[in-house]
Amino acid sequence: MAQIHPTAIVAPGATIASSAVIGPYATVGEHVILADGVQVGAHAVLDGVTSLAEGVQILPFASVGLPPQDLKYKGEPTRVEIGARTIVREHATVHRGSVSGDGLTRIGADCLIMCVAHVGHDCVLDDRVILANNVMLGGHVHIGDTVFVGGGTAIHQSVRIGRQAVIGGMSGVERDVIPFGSCMGNRARLIGLNLIGLKRRGFGRDAINALRATYRGLFLGRGQFEGRMADVASSQAGFKEVEEVLAFIRTPSKRGLMRAGRGVAEAAEAEAA
Template identity: 40%
Template sequence: MSTIAGSARIHAMAVVEDGAVIGEGVSVGPFCHVGPKVVLHDNAELLAHVVVTGRTEIGKGTRIFPMAVIGGDPQSVHHGGEETTLTVGENCTIREGVTMNTGTADFGGKTIVGDNNLFLANSHVAHDCRVGNHVIMSNNVMLAGHVTIEDRVILGGGSAVHQFTRVGRQAFVGGLSAVSYDVIPYGMLNGNPGLLGGLNVVGMTRAGIDRAVIHTVRRAYKAIFEGSGSIRDNAAAIRDEYADCEPVMQILDFIAAESDRALSSPTRGQKG
């Protein structure tokens, strides 16, 4: 039997299956379909023609626009019908035609989306992805399975992120870019193949990072990507020098972490 709060508004032409949990102030518009294992937290809103299915949890204040399908089975040949999950955080805006899938059993079975994110029309979050907070995915952005998107990343329209790739905090990916390799925090990547073109200085400035700190990060970036050694060796060599600069340390920790993908650079993947 469904648990529906007294202040929830369910349109007469919506379907809420037995077992769903509907919080206070939730609005479910016409022709929406809410599955039996769905939880809609307080003040969530499904406008119209929205499908929320699977074992899916939608956070407080999140708004979902028409034709979105949230919590569908993972698009993976390895999925055998296991019960996996999708969690979407608070105050997200999920625009028309967005799709988000649950996880796969072989990799923990969880797709996790954070708070205060904006997903523009027809963007896609695949199985086992981890999306942070304050992320913007523009129209038609595609995340393959197992992608990690850290906080405050902006992904330009039509960009595609390869499976198992990481995109670091406050990086910027230009429209129609192919993200085949990990992108460092505060990095700026453009093109197909995607090449690292420097730092997201505009984003750093808007975030209130001091100009002197930005100049420090620029010096570190140059040492990492223009030094005589490999990227990882160059990064390790400057760790002590930049120990008191948090953004640089975030970049160095990102580079040092284990990953299934190589690191994007100004030249990796470039032909010729």
């Protein structure tokens, strides 16, 4: 039998695995599914059509699956899905999808959503994403694998963050951030690549050098941007990481591409060299 504290409120119809744990005064709605090993902390609230995969931890006072902050929402059965082993820390909020999006807010596996962070409706976070304390995601944000978002950062709705990027704390992100990129500031601008992350995660020297040449060619070069993209595609052909950056840029965007803040970016690139 699942370990359910006597003060918890679990609605009839909720699907609770036998190894799940539900703490004091927690509330679990009728359409919630908790897989094996899920832990729900004291006073946490799970509502709506919400599915938590194996080993997810929801810490005290967090809320998952409540209605989106969207005035067009009229109670439709939109959803939240959270992948295996993800941790949602105290007072964080994850809202269900909306009818103006795909109807799904999805967080991947092995993510960490720190205290008081907010994941808005229809956001998609891929695996191993870390949102530090007080990060705010507007609706429809898409964050790729293994991205770190620094504390206090606000990301505008419909922004895309490419995988392996890093966002500095207290940033205001209004534009799409390329894979492997690094940005910061209010309003945020690219300052280079996530070189520390690339090295830690085993990217080879040749791939890193190709990405650095790509960054310099795209964001620090002269001439029309389309021409610079063509030059990079030719000079760095054969590197899948470069192809990924170019494909990301070519993908239609609602917010447009974040560009470099030239003075800061050039100084950062020189220091990294």
